[in-house]
Amino acid sequence: MVFCLPNGMKPRVFSGVQPSGDLHIGNYLGALKNWVKMQADYECIYCIVDLHAVTIYQIPSELRAKIRELAGLFLAVGIDPKQATVMVQSSVPAHAELAWMLTCVTPVGWLQRMTQYKAKAATQETVGDGLLQYPVLMAADILLYQAQIVPVGDDQTQHLELTRDIAQRFNSLYGETFVMPQTHLPLVGARIMGLDDPESKMSKSSSAPGHAVALLDPPDVIRKKIMRATTDSRPAVNFDDLGPGVRNLLNIFQAFSDWSDAEMRAHFEGLGYGETKKRVAEMVIASLEPIQRRYREVCAEPGYIDRVLREGAERVLPIANSTIELVKERMGLYTFAS
Ligand code: TYM
Numbered sequence: 654m655v656f657c658l659p660n661g662m663k664p665r666v667f668s669g670v671q672p673s674g675d676l677h678i679g680n681y682l683g684a685l686k687n688w689v690k691m692q693a694d695y696e697c698i699y700c701i702v703d704l705h706a707v708t709i710y711q712i713p714s715e716l717r718a719k720i721r722e723l724a725g726l727f728l729a730v731g732i733d734p735k736q737a738t739v740m741v742q743s744s745v746p747a748h749a750e751l752a753w754m755l756t757c758v759t760p761v762g763w764l765q766r767m768t769q770y771k772a773k774a775a776t777q778e779t780v781g782d783g784l785l786q787y788p789v790l791m792a793a794d795i796l797l798y799q800a801q802i803v804p805v806g807d808d809q810t811q812h813l814e815l816t817r818d819i820a821q822r823f824n825s826l827y828g829e830t831f832v833m834p835q836t837h838l839p840l841v842g843a844r845i846m847g848l849d850d851p852e853s854k855m856s857k858s859s860s861a862p863g864h865a866v867a868l869l870d871p872p873d874v875i876r877k878k879i880m881r882a883t884t885d886s887r888p889a890v891n892f893d894d895l896g897p898g899v900r901n902l903l904n905i906f907q908a909f910s911d912w913s914d915a916e917m918r919a920h921f922e923g924l925g926y927g928e929t930k931k932r933v934a935e936m937v938i939a940s941l942e943p944i945q946r947r948y949r950e951v952c953a954e955p956g957y958i959d960r961v962l963r964e965g966a967e968r969v970l971p972i973a974n975s976t977i978e979l980v981k982e983r984m985g986l987y988t989f990a991s
Pocket of ligand 1: 667680681843845855
């Protein structure tokens, strides 16, 4: 799907990942794989959202390391900094600035209804205000760049709906200001489930050892996790009656391989679960091997990651500043007389 603008300009894409926990195959298949595909046809901005990560306490030294690891992984999966912009959220202060302005037009009830807020708040002894404001900051990320398209996994659709609601409310109060962003989900892989519990989504925050395959897991660890994945008591794969565990494994295989439904059926129908898991594990290992190799290369190049992040911030700064100027002007906030 290619969105066209009348003047031949490329539509703008924005998306982000939190530098918390280990990046897993759900993040890759739900978001990053799509990001790589889009970079040739769109003007893409891919962001490491560190201000979002600190809505839950992070050990500072670990957060610093995670930001660089994530940047390295963006590059390793195939994001090309010559085509797409890779940047860190806190390096462009306008994200936080716009978030404040949007907070002022967002009813608190909208935020209290967010399912991710309710789920995360339930795990915290003290709920920081940042956790409630999380989706407003996310709206600011997107609206700051007037992004038309936001490629994400299925778990972010509610946040994207809220982003549109906030933009609409702002536009109706202050006049047309923000472009309405569209959610872009992958056809396969939008919601990868936990290997240990196929009823809940694979999540970076789970500490269960067999829950997720991390992008940097070595082959023997991947094999072990997939061979131990929860399935059911049916004897073999039956596409007309798939249990959630097997469906998830086949989904993972299909998202990595890009096979059609017909190819999947021809290959897996009637196959025992042991052999099915072996084939899924080998597909995952083979797909992650070049990413892991490239990751080692990227990290071995002194200064490379920092250079990419600095250039990324410099590249987006004029867009961010012009949106802030427009929003200030619309809201009647003070701007220096020219
Ligand atoms: P985060 O860091 O939780 O996840 C990053 C991306 O991975 C997708 N994802 C999944 N896709 C399929 N299956 C899964 N199990 C799975 N788990 C995660 C997410 O949908 C996401 O696309 N709030 C966002 C970060 C963010 C953002 C933004 C995204 C901040 N500002 C602006 C887009 C635009 C988040 O926590 O993603």
